[in-house]
Amino acid sequence: MSNILIIDDDKMLCDMLCRHIGYMGHDATYSLTLEQGHKEISSKTFDVVFLDVRLPDGNGLDALPGIRKTPAQPEVIIITGDGDPDGAELAIRSGAWDYIEKPASIEKMTLPLVRALQYRKEKTTGKPAVALKREGIVGESPRMKACFDLLAQAANSNTNVLINGETGTGKELFAQAIHDNSPRSNNNFVVVDCAALPETLVESVLFGHIKGAFTSADRAQDGLIKQAHEGTLFLDEVGELPLPVQKTFLRVLQEHCFRPVGSKLEVESDFRLVAATNRDLDEMVQSGRFRNDLMFRLKALTIKLPPLREHHRDIIDLSLYHVAKLCERHKTGTKGFSPEFFEALAGYNWPGNVRELINALDTALAAARHDHTLFPRHLPINIRIHAARTSVSKNPPAKDGAKVNADSFKTLPSLWDFRKTAANEAERRYLQDLISITKYNLNEARRISGLSRSRLYELLKKHKISVP
Amino acid sequence: MNILFYESPKDGAGERLQREVEALIPQEEKEIHCSIESLSRRLRQPHNKLGIAVLLTEDLKSLSDLLSIREVLLDLRIILILPDRKEATIAMGHALHPRFLSYADSNFKDVAAVLKKMIGLSDNNNN
Known part of the structure; x- marks a missing residue:
């Protein structure tokens, strides 16, 4: 009642x-x-x-x-x-x-x-009785939680799913999680990389072929659609599917029946479709590069994954998770994090999304090697430069800093002089950090910097950095 | 970007594969591993520069070996060459989420064509 x-x-x-x-x-x-x-x-x-x-x-x-x-x-x-x-x-x-x-x-x-x-x-x-299996997918932000709700909804149904998001946002992980949480999880999860398949191969790879169907077909072979029977077919980069194949695939999606290349007999496959793209399919439909009817079929349920810059608060959780995983993989001890390390990560806009973050953490771990704590210095140079530039723009010079007038132009140094001064200053800061991080251990300082002993001494002398 | 190969030294298919792809990849961008230990060791080091792995399995044992290090392989775009075309073998192969699947008894022209397209895509992404 x-x-x-x-x-x-x-x-x-x-x-x-x-x-x-x-x-x-x-x-x-x-x-x-x-x-x-x-x-x-x-x-x-x-x-x-x-x-x-x-x-x-x-x-x-x-x-x-x-x-x-x-x-x-x-x-x-x-x-x-x-x-x-x-x-x-x-x-x-x-x-x-x-x-x-x-x-x-x-x-x-x-x-x-x-x-x-x-x-x-x-x-x-209909709510799942058990927690979702979401291996490798980390996030507690509202944007990610909304995606997890859709993931659960997708896993509990058999409807077609389209996962949309920029490169590196984890589309394949979501597709895998949908499969892992679905009743089809004991069967194949079949990946079709539509972007990697040359046009000449797409049909035989998807639909399979009979012996003699074409010159090199010296034996019959099931296609990926058949191999996904009772499992999940994951069409990655679906926007790259050639138009003629889109037409054939639409029919397969409607009837779950198809004809292998060269065959007169229809083959059935009970697959569940998950597709992913970083493209704007609506725009592709408008420009005639994607079929409208196929797009609507794919979009039965759409999961839009946010770029990392739109769920910054997950960066710390992501970093902790991936650093622990990478340390285990590299068989090194776990690392601590300096607050500035997280600040540098949070200040960056991550155009390559979570994948770029993982690569940056991998680079940082390699640079840190035997150090126990990760500092911004261990991060790739582009991220450090971004952090440095951001900190400067947050603290503009107080005196007439915002105004560029005719006099400013007169006092501006030449680019060559400016570059030389900036490089000199950057070199001095680098050496100070190097000596501080290595606690005056010059062998370690040489290893990190890649400098020879004589060059390191020369530079320390030049910048008046004394070593006890 | 470097391409990683895994193949058994005693396997004739490995030589055929190298002949087919040699024009695509400069020698210095190729890393060939002939044992699962060596492959596993390599993947446990930072490998940002690696993007694609071509894994040639000569028998079910070498496929099982790959599955045992599945976790470190999943970061890479995998082209997997299976030892046979049996349903059970194919099912094992899909657990590695290959971006392309081929078979050891083929002429590897399909592998070369896919690899060429993948390399082109990676170069575009890196530029």
């Missing part, structure tokens, strides 16, 4: 709807004003709220978001005598389940109720 609340100033309608909902086996109650409705909602848990728009003490559409945000998150069905398209759009955008114009038959009012209750029941029972 579910609890239903009706907020409407039409008492006759409320009585009739309550009676009917009672016949359906649910408990219904009503309020004639918004204020009274809010009191009901705060004192009792409701599954569905019928909400009028024009109420004596306010507008139902204004109250809708607040009602949706209450702990029970009831589904809200808007009922109004003044229906208009803008109001309907606003209602749906604000999270309403449906928008019904009065007068309406009792069936028209109760059908959305039945559906809303069915949805809530499935939402509650």
Whole structure:
């Protein structure tokens, strides 16, 4: 039995709807004003709220978001005598389940109720009983959590999934996680790298071929679609699939039947499709490079993975996870992190996303070798430069720093002089850090810097850095 | 970018494979490992410069060996050459998530064509 609340100033309608909902086996109650409705909602848990728009003490559409945000998150069905398209759009955008114009038959009012209750029941029972297996996928930010919800939804269904995201965001890991959490996890997860397949090979690789189908086909071979039978077919970089193959593949997707190259017989394959791309498929459809019908088939459920720069707060968790993994792989002891190391990571915009972060951490571990703590110095030079530039732009010179006037141009040094001074200063700072990190161990300093003994002494002398 | 090869020294297929790809990759960008120990050791060192691995398995044992170091292989784009075309062998092969699958009894022209395209893509990404 579910609890239903009706907020409407039409008492006759409320009585009739309550009676009917009672016949359906649910408990219904009503309020004639918004204020009274809010009191009901705060004192009792409701599954569905019928909400009028024009109420004596306010507008139902204004109250809708607040009602949706209450702990029970009831589904809200808007009922109004003044229906208009803008109001309907606003209602749906604000999270309403449906928008019904009065007068309406009792069936028209109760059908959305039945559906809303069915949805809530499935939402509650459909939640995975066990934690998601998500090997290698790290993140607690709201953006990533939203992706995990979709991942769980994808794993519990058999629908086609499109994973969209920039290079390095972890599209393949998500595809693998969908497979691992699905009922197909005991069967093959078959990767098709659409970008790596030459056009001449695509069809025989996907559909297979019979003996003699072409010059080098000296034996029959199953294609990847067949090999994905009862498992998952992962089409990576699906945007690169040639147009003629897109047409054939659309039919395969609809019928799960295809003909191997050279064969007259159809072959069946019960595969589940997950596709991924870093391209904008809508734009590709517009420019005629991707089939509209195939795109809609692929987009049954879309997971948009955020670039790392949009979930910066996950950088620390990602770093801890991957450094531990890399240390285990390299069989080195675990490392500590200096706060500045994380600051440098957080200050960078990561165009190559998580993959670039992992590579940077790998480089840092190689540079740190026997050191126990990771410092910004261990990071690749481009990230350190970015951190340095950012710190400068955050602290602009106080005196006339923002103004560039005619006099500034007169006092600006030549590029050659500027470069020489900057290089000299960078060299001095590097050597100071080097000596400090190595605790005056010159052999270690030579190893890290790659300098010969004489050159190292020469530079230390030049910058007046004394070694005890 | 360096290309990593794994093949058994006693396997004739390895020589055929090298002949087929020799025009694609300069010698200095090739790393060939002939034992699973050597391959495993290499992959446990930093390998940012490695992008693609061509793994030629001559029998089920060498395929099982690769599966035992699966975790360190998954960072690479793998072209896997299987020892036979049996369903069970293919299923084992897919556990390595190969970007392309071929077979030891083939002429490796398909491997060369895919490798060429992969190298081109990597070069474009690096530029």
